Amino acid sequence: MTKNITSILGLTLSIVFLLLMSFSSNEELDLKKYSTEGLVLNYTVSLDGGIKDNTLASKEGNKIFSPYLGKSFVGFKEALAFKESGGNYFTVNTYGYLGKYQFGRGTLKLIGINNTDQFLKNPKLQEKAFIANAQRNKWILRRDIKNFVGKRINGIVVTESGILAAAHLAGPGSVKKYLRSYGLDNFADGYGTTVRYYMKRFSGYDTSFLKPNKKAKANTI
Structure with missing residues (x-):
């Protein structure tokens, strides 16, 4: 019992001594030694807190005011545009595909656009x-969407947004062939990008905003 009391007393005196030494020091703390100037600071605060997935972009389509688009429809089209052109409305690639979404002239004619020069200048x-x-x-792929969404092809779960993205890349006919051959007929564009890749890259977005329309024209939207 005496040994325990002695040990506790010794520990207490040691703590008191250290505290007295720290308070008696007249040396000022030099905060300059601890400056964060020039350091790369990494923060872990989430940017998407409290922001819903269906946040919309501006009507012009070329200015996104939300810091988080998630799996919304706007997120879908902006992600696709970034892959196609880096989001550049005024670019033409080496194969002659035009604008932010890299449209071919034939596709533009199908949706009522004949003047490609005007198209390229009009976001x-x-x-x-x-x-x-x-x-x-x-509309063209409506049956394939019904029959294949949720199935796994080439290791990828088929989703509506994946199908529509692949159709933008390769055309709906190539997507039909891919799905109905269970991935054996895997179209690749001039740069080597495949239907399978777009199926995977753009899976799981909300494309319910899009309504099937056989006669959809750009000048009527």
């Missing part, structure tokens, strides 16, 4: 063209 028309083409593709 609003490009946004309308994307909607019209997606609605038309959704």
Whole structure:
């Protein structure tokens, strides 16, 4: 018992001594030694807190005011546009595909656009063209969407957004062949991008906004 009391007393005196030494020091703390200037700071605060997935972009389509688009429809089309052109409305690739969503001239004619020069200079028309083409593709692929969504092909679960993205890349006919051959007929574009890749990259987005429309035209949206 005496040994325990002695040990406790010794520990207490040691703590008191250390505290007295720290308070008696007259040296000022130099905060400059602890500056964060020049350091790369990584924060772990989420940017998407409290923001819903269906946040919309501006009507012009070329200015996104939300820091988080998630799996919303706007997120779908902006992600697709970034893959196609880096989001550049005014670019033409080496194969002659035009604008933010890289449309071919033949596809543009199908949705009522014949003047490609005017199309390339008009961001609003490009946004309308994307909607019209997606609605038309959704009508063409409506049975395939019903029959294949939820199934696994080439290791990828088929989703509606994946189907529509692949149709934008390769055309609805190529997507039908891919699905109905269970992945054996896997179209690749001039850069080597495949239907399977788009199925995977753009899976799981909410494309319910798009209504199937056989006669969709950009000038009527």
